[in-house]
Amino acid sequence: MQMEERGKIAEDAGILLAATDGYTRNAGLLAIAKALKENETAIIAANQEDMKRSQEESLGAPLLKRLTFDADKINDVIQGIQSLVELKDPLGATKLSTQLDEGLDLYKVTCPIGVIGVIFESRPDAFVQISTLCLKSGNAVLLKGGHEALATNRILSKVIGEATKTAGIPDGWVQNLETRDDVTAMLALDQYIDLIIPRGSNSFVQYIMKNSNIPVMGHADGICHVYAHEDADIEQAIDIIVDSKTQYVAACNTLETLLVNENIAPTLLPPLKEALAKKGVRLKGDAATRNIIDAEEATEADWKTEYLDYILAIRIVPTLEAAISHINTYGSGHTDVILTANEPTARAFLTFVDSAGVFWNCSTRFSDGFRFGFGAEVGISTSKLHARGPVGLDGLLSYKYKLLGHGQCVADYASGKSRFTHLPQETNCPI
Numbered sequence: 001m002q003m004e005e006r007g008k009i010a011e012d013a014g015i016l017l018a019a020t021d022g023y024t025r026n027a028g029l030l031a032i033a034k035a036l037k038e039n040e041t042a043i044i045a046a047n048q049e050d051m052k053r054s055q056e057e058s059l060g061a062p063l064l065k066r067l068t069f070d071a072d073k074i075n076d077v078i079q080g081i082q083s084l085v086e087l088k089d090p091l092g093a094t095k096l097s098t099q100l101d102e103g104l105d106l107y108k109v110t111c112p113i114g115v116i117g118v119i120f121e122s123r124p125d126a127f128v129q130i131s132t133l134c135l136k137s138g139n140a141v142l143l144k145g146g147h148e149a150l151a152t153n154r155i156l157s158k159v160i161g162e163a164t165k166t167a168g169i170p171d172g173w174v175q176n177l178e179t180r181d182d183v184t185a186m187l188a189l190d191q192y193i194d195l196i197i198p199r200g201s202n203s204f205v206q207y208i209m210k211n212s213n214i215p216v217m218g219h220a221d222g223i224c225h226v227y228a229h230e231d232a233d234i235e236q237a238i239d240i241i242v243d244s245k246t247q248y249v250a251a252c253n254t255l256e257t258l259l260v261n262e263n264i265a266p267t268l269l270p271p272l273k274e275a276l277a278k279k280g281v282r283l284k285g286d287a288a289t290r291n292i293i294d295a296e297e298a299t300e301a302d303w304k305t306e307y308l309d310y311i312l313a314i315r316i317v318p319t320l321e322a323a324i325s326h327i328n329t330y331g332s333g334h335t336d337v338i339l340t341a342n343e344p345t346a347r348a349f350l351t352f353v354d355s356a357g358v359f360w361n362c363s364t365r366f367s368d369g370f371r372f373g374f375g376a377e378v379g380i381s382t383s384k385l386h387a388r389g390p391v392g393l394d395g396l397l398s399y400k401y402k403l404l405g406h407g408q409c410v411a412d413y414a415s416g417k418s419r420f421t422h423l424p425q426e427t428n429c430p431i
């Protein structure tokens with residue numbers, strides 16, 4: 001089937017899906033959860049096929065960890081689906097209600113974006129999370145995962161599509177793309193696709209933007225920072241830094257660069273090095289860092305690198321202002337953390353650091369749609385338009401204005417015969 005035909009099928013399915021009620025879409029989600037459990041053996045077998053091929057191709061350990069889709073991960077995504085079912089229906093919510101005049105009422109009401117194309121990394125759990133979020137929000141979706149997960153994504157697409165069809169969801173709302181040629185063809189379908197979400201490096205996101213007329217919501221590098229201020233609690237700081245770096249090293253919200261105030265560095269760095277060594281983390285440091293602990297030499301390139309591996313770059317800075325300047329210069333606008341006991345210091349950091357997530361005394365790993373209560377996420381946007389940070393249900397919505405009248409014409413208002421009242425209302429749109 002040609003991509004243009006697939007795009008038209010997705011558009012038609014999206015129109016029908018947007019008209020479904022929340023009960024029907026929840027029934028589709030529950031059907032997916034049930035089908036995933038029933039097909040667990042076949043899904044794991046497909047994933048093992050992908051794992052074997054990727055190991056033969058010498059895929060790195062962190063990426064193999066992302067690729068793994070075993071019984072535990074299947075149970076995790078099923079729990080995520082059940083949590084998604086419990087969330088309020090995001091469609092048809094009235095965001096604004098205004099009486100323009102008596103009998104002329106304006107409502108701003110949420111609706112789906114339409115058809116979304118998502119290009120993502122080798123994480124089969126992401127296939128389930130993205131497709132179910134799109135279903136809950138009434139969007140059709142075309143998904144292109146990494147080639148490493150080819151067999152797993154193929155069976156997941158089949159299981160999800162067949163399960164939702166039996167639940168009354170329009171056929172063709174979810175489609176699996178498998179080749180780079182599919183992606184190239186998809187980028188040209190601006191008449192059918194309303195939004196592209198690429199998850200990957202900045203260069204990859206820029207490539208997508210330059211090669212498509214479709215709006216792009218970028219999920220780019222996760223060069224995340226933790227800054228330990230001079231008054232940080234040492235024990236708490238070590239726990240947070242270790243969690244940020246090692247809890248799941250292959251994630252985009254993993255710590256990549258640690259900034260340490262020069263006044264706390266001699267106290268913090270030696271025990272931190274010991275704690276990170278137990279997790280197998282290699283350290284790279286600037287000259288000031290290497291004067292305190294043994295570490296490899298960090299270069300300019302390290303401040304710009306998303307390792308997604310057991311490597312941490314460390315830089316000692318003299319002031320809060322220097323830490324903020326470093327983050328705004330080298331960061332990717334993803335998630336950055338300050339460790340401090342002082343609220344005004346934290347306030348300054350959270351105000352002046354220009355990132356989607358700015359945290360005080362907690363791990364970077366909290367930057368996640370599921371942990372935020374968004375029902376998982378399709379990605380984490382580092383742009384500032386439409387949606388920013390973890391993109392959950394709200395980020396997959398648009399809105400329309402519904403104006404309900406009783407024969408009013410603009411000529412009467414232009415002539416002064418009628419006058420606008422523009423009174424705010426508390427009522428929901430009745431239709």
